[in-house]
Amino acid sequence: MAAADSSSAALRRRDLCSRGIRLAGKMRSDVIDLLDTYVERQGLDASASVAVVEGVPVAAVERWDEQTGTQRLLENLAAYRAFRALLAQMLEEQREQLGEADAALGRALAAVLLQVSAFAYHLEELLRLESRGLPSEEGAGPPPPSHLGLFERKLWGLGVLRELAQWAVRSARDLRQLTKPSPGSSLAPSPAESP
Amino acid sequence: QNLKCVTHNLRKMICTWDVSSKGRHGQTDFCYTTNDLPPPVCFKTKEKRVEIPVPESSSMVTITTNSISGTAFATKEFEIHKEDIWFVPLTPRILSLTPDFSTSTLNLKWSDNGSVFPYGLGAFWQIQILRKAAMEKVTQVTYYSKLTHEDIILSWNWTSDMPLECTSHYVKIRCYINVTQFVGPKDWSDWSPVEEVPGKDTEPNGSGVFPQDTVVAVGSDVTICCVHEEGQQIKRMTYGPEIYPMIHLSSRSSAIRVLNASASNTSGTNVVCILSGDEMDGTVLFVGYAPDIPQNLSCETSNFLNIKCTWKPGRPSGLYGKRRTKYSLFERISGRNVSCEVNEMNRERVCGFPVLADQKTYDFILGVSNPIGQTESSLVVDLTQRVHPKTPEKLTVSGNSSTSVRLHWFINGSFAEIRLLCQIEIRSGHSERKLHNISMPGGKFSTYTAQLNALRPYTKYHFRVRCSAADHFWRWSDWSMVEEHTTLEA
Numbered sequence: 001m002a003a004a005d006s007s008s009a010a011l012r013r014r015d016l017c018s019r020g021i022r023l024a025g026k027m028r029s030d031v032i033d034l035l036d037t038y039v040e041r042q043g044l045d046a047s048a049s050v051a052v053v054e055g056v057p058v059a060a061v062e063r064w065d066e067q068t069g070t071q072r073l074l075e076n077l078a079a080y081r082a083f084r085a086l087l088a089q090m091l092e093e094q095r096e097q098l099g100e101a102d103a104a105l106g107r108a109l110a111a112v113l114l115q116v117s118a119f120a121y122h123l124e125e126l127l128r129l130e131s132r133g134l135p136s137e138e139g140a141g142p143p144p145p146s147h148l149g150l151f152e153r154k155l156w157g158l159g160v161l162r163e164l165a166q167w168a169v170r171s172a173r174d175l176r177q178l179t180k181p182s183p184g185s186s187l188a189p190s191p192a193e194s195p
Numbered sequence: 196q197n198l199k200c201v202t203h204n205l206r207k208m209i210c211t212w213d214v215s216s217k218g219r220h221g222q223t224d225f226c227y228t229t230n231d232l233p234p235p236v237c238f239k240t241k242e243k244r245v246e247i248p249v250p251e252s253s254s255m256v257t258i259t260t261n262s263i264s265g266t267a268f269a270t271k272e273f274e275i276h277k278e279d280i281w282f283v284p285l286t287p288r289i290l291s292l293t294p295d296f297s298t299s300t301l302n303l304k305w306s307d308n309g310s311v312f313p314y315g316l317g318a319f320w321q322i323q324i325l326r327k328a329a330m331e332k333v334t335q336v337t338y339y340s341k342l343t344h345e346d347i348i349l350s351w352n353w354t355s356d357m358p359l360e361c362t363s364h365y366v367k368i369r370c371y372i373n374v375t376q377f378v379g380p381k382d383w384s385d386w387s388p389v390e391e392v393p394g395k396d397t398e399p400n401g402s403g404v405f406p407q408d409t410v411v412a413v414g415s416d417v418t419i420c421c422v423h424e425e426g427q428q429i430k431r432m433t434y435g436p437e438i439y440p441m442i443h444l445s446s447r448s449s450a451i452r453v454l455n456a457s458a459s460n461t462s463g464t465n466v467v468c469i470l471s472g473d474e475m476d477g478t479v480l481f482v483g484y485a486p487d488i489p490q491n492l493s494c495e496t497s498n499f500l501n502i503k504c505t506w507k508p509g510r511p512s513g514l515y516g517k518r519r520t521k522y523s524l525f526e527r528i529s530g531r532n533v534s535c536e537v538n539e540m541n542r543e544r545v546c547g548f549p550v551l552a553d554q555k556t557y558d559f560i561l562g563v564s565n566p567i568g569q570t571e572s573s574l575v576v577d578l579t580q581r582v583h584p585k586t587p588e589k590l591t592v593s594g595n596s597s598t599s600v601r602l603h604w605f606i607n608g609s610f611a612e613i614r615l616l617c618q619i620e621i622r623s624g625h626s627e628r629k630l631h632n633i634s635m636p637g638g639k640f641s642t643y644t645a646q647l648n649a650l651r652p653y654t655k656y657h658f659r660v661r662c663s664a665a666d667h668f669w670r671w672s673d674w675s676m677v678e679e680h681t682t683l684e685a
Contacts, residue, residue: 101540151477
């Protein structure tokens with residue numbers, strides 16, 4: 001029976017990964033569209049350089065190949081939980097600054113927030129599949145520092161969206177890596193299972 | 196020689212003189228007579244300056260300069276006429292110079308030193324505003340006040356054309372007192388010492404773009420500055436998509452001047468300061484309109500429980516979110532005030548106000564404000580003359596005769612204070628339409644009844660009803676749903 005169980009789990013995992021890859025792809029294109037709308041509506045210069053924004057998870061990672069599958073999932077989950085909080089803050093900021101005046105941007109932000117939440121849930125599913133306990137939620141990420149002026153908050157938002165777009169690319173690569181039968185994709189046994 | 200007497204308070208005068216011969220001298224013997232009345236008053240002084248009373252007409256002064264050993268070696272006599280005495284007010288004392296950065300306004304307070312002078316004299320105050328490290332004069336203003344024989348603290352505001360953060364501002368003041376009855380020459384006081392309001396370009400961590408996230412009226416001329424660290428260079432400053440020529444303020448501050456600013460888009464106009472090393476700083480300017488006077492303000496009640504006021508907002512302000520135009524409804528008789536939740540995107544605006552017990556007349560002021568300005572509109576209404584009932588509901592038709600029926604309907608609301616006029620529309624198959632009006636006492640959340648006679652037997656009719664106030668018609672309610680009924684056979 002054990003063999004049957006593990007092959008169905010593998011099938012389930014492969015299905016979750018491939019659906020996750022599609023989700024990440026859709027999310028990325030929507031984030032790119034949102035970025036265009038955001039830049040245009042906020043009157044920003046698309047080429048504006050934005051310093052690393054505090055509290056925003058960085059997609060770039062060193063020694064990406066050496067990560068275990070669990071590490072990949074855990075880092076992804078932490079990132080999308082953070083983005084969920086960051087996008088919620090952006091939505092709140094947008095309502096406070098613009099009210100109902102820019103409903104289109106508000107809707108686009110809300111749509112991406114929904115996808116980020118869905119993707120985080122998807123990652124939790126994958127981790128549950130590996131009977132791994134889910135890391136506790138650390139509460140909302142840090143809000144934009146209150147002393148920031150409006151222009152800096154606009155840049156802060158730009159930084160968040162740009163990094164999210166990078167994460168969507170990384171997540172697709174991570175999930176593809178999980179579907180490959182190679183050490184890099186192995187999920188380290190959870191403590192309960194260790195011999 | 197060169198004896199000169201100056202009075203600062205019209206009572207005492209300070210006389211000064213020179214001694215022609217060089218070399219060291221001993222004390223001076225100074226004698227004076229007042230208004231030619233002997234005896235002279237004499238005293239010794241080391242200074243070449245004494246304070247003596249201002250004479251009614253003239254004073255005789257004798258100055259004897261002694262040698263170090265005390266022997267007199269030069270004596271000179273002067274006659275000081277009233278016309279020779281200068282009147283120069285004391286230098287004004289600035290009490291405080293307070294900046295209000297949010298409005299770029301300086302508030303200057305100083306004492307007019309009026310207790311020294313008789314009541315009613317006119318005083319002119321010249322105030323100079325200077326700017327930048329080079330203390331360039333920005334403006335000079337003359338302010339007039341009347342002295343009241345008391346020391347009054349005078350206050351004066353000046354609004355800068357640029358944010359006070361941009362660079363240091365300085366103020367100094369002097370005065371001239373118009374003593375018409377004083378026959379001698381008169382002059383301005385000395386300038387007061389300069390008071391400074393330091394700019395952010397003097398603070399170690401003062402960098403930034405100013406004003407920060409402010410709101411201005413369309414058509415304004417706005418100065419926006421970029422304060423940066425020592426040694427940094429500003430590559431360019433942009434306002435929206437355009438690069439603007441820069442005005443040098445100091446080694447750490449430059450500004451741009453935007454003339455006749457046009458309305459910004461919903462998220463404001465970005466002002467960006469691109470610095471060396473591709474660093475960037477910026478601010479957002481919201482350019483909009485002061486609120487328009489609300490048009491077509493109208494208030495009515497549909498149920499005598501609450502009052503609904505509507506109006507047309509006029510020209511959009513172009514300001515949104517927390518800078519949007521806000522409305523409040525104040526009722527003068529009761530003193531009650533209600534703030535209105537308004538959706539900026541709706542063309543028509545609505546605000547609710549509770550119907551108050553035992554109050555028939557309402558004196559409304561609709562207050563409108565946004566960061567650029569405020570206005571208001573007012574309306575007095577007698578509520579019984581502004582009844583617009585809700586749509587009649589639950590219309591039912593009953594009848595056990597071939598030529599008459601009874602209609603019943605319900606209206607949500609409390610109309611006990613008025614009579615209702617209801618209109619019943621009667622349609623029969625031959626596209627014949629009749630209207631039957633009936634008035635009745637209003638009730639409290641009541642069902643109303645009407646009887647219709649002279650109908651045709653065995654005929655299908657369509658009925659619907661609407662109501663309004665009977666005594667002071669204002670508006671019909673909407674029509675109720677249609678109810679179909681066929682009269683019995685004859």
